[in-house]
Amino acid sequence: MAENTAERIDWRQLWASGDLARFCFICLGILLHATNETMVATVMPAMVGDLSGVELVGWSLAVYEIGAIVAGAAAGRMTSYVALRTNMMGAALVYSAGALLCATAPSMPAFLAGRLVEGFGGGALVSLAFVSVERLFPQRIWPQLFGVISAVWGVAAFSGPLIGALMSEFLSWRWAFGVFAAGGVAAALACLAVLRGPAATRQRNDGAPLPPFPFATLACLAVSVVLIASAGVDVTPLRSSLLLAAGLFGIALFFGLDRRLPAGRLFPAKPLSLATPLGNGMIMVAAFSVATVTFTVYGPLLLTSLHGTSVLTTGYIIAAESIAWSVLSILVANTPPERERGIVLAGALMIAGGVAGFAYAVPAGNIPLILGCAILQGGGFGIAWPFVTRIIVTAAPAAERTVASSAVPTMQRIGYAVGAASCGIVANASGFAGGLSSQTAAGVAAWLFLAFLPLGVLGCLAAWRLPANSASPAPA
The missing domain is CATH 1.20.1250.20 (MFS general substrate transporter like domains)
Structure with missing residues (x-):
């Protein structure tokens, strides 16, 4: 019992030390990614009414997730070559650029390109937030920081659909993405302001060989999802069946390639x-x-x-x-x-x-x-x-x-x-x-x-x- 009391963290002291406040700024990237991910559903009716392209609606989430998966896998390895702060600022600015592309998109294909760029930035922000826990904070407060991440996801899952609905109802669906573009810039500035220590500003490479980056594996996954999505455009029995079969085969090949890279x-x-x-x-x-x-x-x-x-x-x-x-x-x-x-x-x-x-x-x-x-x-x-x-x-x-x-x-x-x-x-x-x-x-x-x-x-x-x-x- 005494041991549990000794290990209990004083949240007020944690805030006073600056660790918790610093981590809340880092979590802004997670909030942007998760809120945007859930918001798009409620802006979809207004967006389709403006841009048309209802046959491409399924792509809006698919391309975002492709970008997030690829960037999430890459971001952790990139910190061995580029400082954590530089990585996080770059990811936030990429996310902001993607949101701006969505906000100004003249057509559905242009919107989907923006969603892919957004996915790259958002996936990297999430991955780097987890890296920052290990890099920047003492191990004894890791459970509390992971608890903060869970709370952020909960807030995002709740607020995302409401933000999209309110923006579409009273302003425009484009404003919803404009807000996230501004949020990406704010996240980059926050990183510049709060990530100042050597652990955040220096690249980290302890001399050990880095595990190989799964370029072929992730490319196979991305192509497979695109093939499946393409099967739903201009649906014909032969064409759609062949594309779907090729996409499912690609998913199986993805797992086979992944198995061959133990490191x-x-x-x-x-x-x-x-x-x-x-x-x-x-x-x-x-x-x-x-x-x-x-x-x-x-x-x-x-x-x-x-x-x-x-x-x-x-x-x-x-x-x-x-x-x-x-x-x-x-x-x-x-x-x-x-x-x-x-x-x-x-x-x-x-x-x-x-x-x-x-x-x-x-x-x-x-x-x-x-x-x-x-x-x-x-x-x-x-x-x-x-x-x-x-x-x-x-x-x-x-x-x-x-x-x-x-x-x-x-x-x-x-x-x-x-x-x-x-x-x-x-x-x-x-x-x-x-x-x-x-x-x-x-x-x-x-x-x-x-x-x-x-x-x-x-x-x-x-x-x-x-x-x-x-x-x-x-x-x-």
Whole structure:
């Protein structure tokens, strides 16, 4: 008991020391990235009305996630060549440039180019924030700093959709991206002001050989997602089938290439094996990430087109999903290990139930039911994700546990990118290829959710196959 008291951190003293205040400035980059990521859904109806290009809506999230994955993998290695402060300032300015491109885009292709640049900057900012914890702050306060990061993600998930909705409702969707362009410049200036020590201003290379950067692996992933997204543009049976098959083959090749780089891999050796707890956990993460992106990408657009629902209402619905995630995650945080599997399975069933419910509620325009499905889906993620992550990391061999812990958010991002690209195929094949109208939206609404129900079932089966107790770690 005395030991716990001694290790407890005085938050007031931590703020007075300047460490906490300095880290809050660093977290501005995370806030910009995460808020922008969730905001785009609620500006989509106004943006499509201005730029057209409804057949490319799925690309808006896919290209952002591609940029974030590539930049996130590169940013940590770049600090061995360029100082941390210079890296963070550069990432913030790249992010700002991408947001400015989006704000001034004259067409949907130009907007997508801006989203890719934004993804590069945002992904690098997030990665560098985690690097800064290890580089700039004493180890004894790391848990508190990671807690701050979690709080920032929660604030971003809640505020992003509302910012987009309010901007679209009262100003313009372009103003929403303009605000983030200014925020990127502010983040760069904050880095210049608060990152002054030698650990932040000098490059760090201790003489040890750097692990090889996975250029070919990440290029393969990016090309694969683009191929899948391309299958949804100008949908024809032969062309779309060939592009989809090539994209799925590329995803398989990506994991094969990653396995061949033991010193620089992004995933453990067998990330999708049905025979291991780690593999089943990763399959669950991948399946649900792909299956649940539909409402984020197309929900506001469908509700606005079909039922005249205000973007502010859809913003509140998406925010409610994020709140449910955060609240239920906190409520189950102290669950003993022997109950983990039951909670993970319950969360999986909630997520799958949310996807199935959307298939009825969105075409019907039943706002209370849509809100219930959003809360069900977000709450399912909230109670399942912490324990799935722990199961995955605990099941990994000791030499791969660091890779396994970082692989969970990477798999989630890949799932979002693939899911957004796949949504475009379903949406365009079921009506949006002919343009946006209430008639085409009616044809798209149910199919967009029904098409991903099999992945919801796969996620539940993977959750069922997880071990009953993850307290015992895997052998080294």
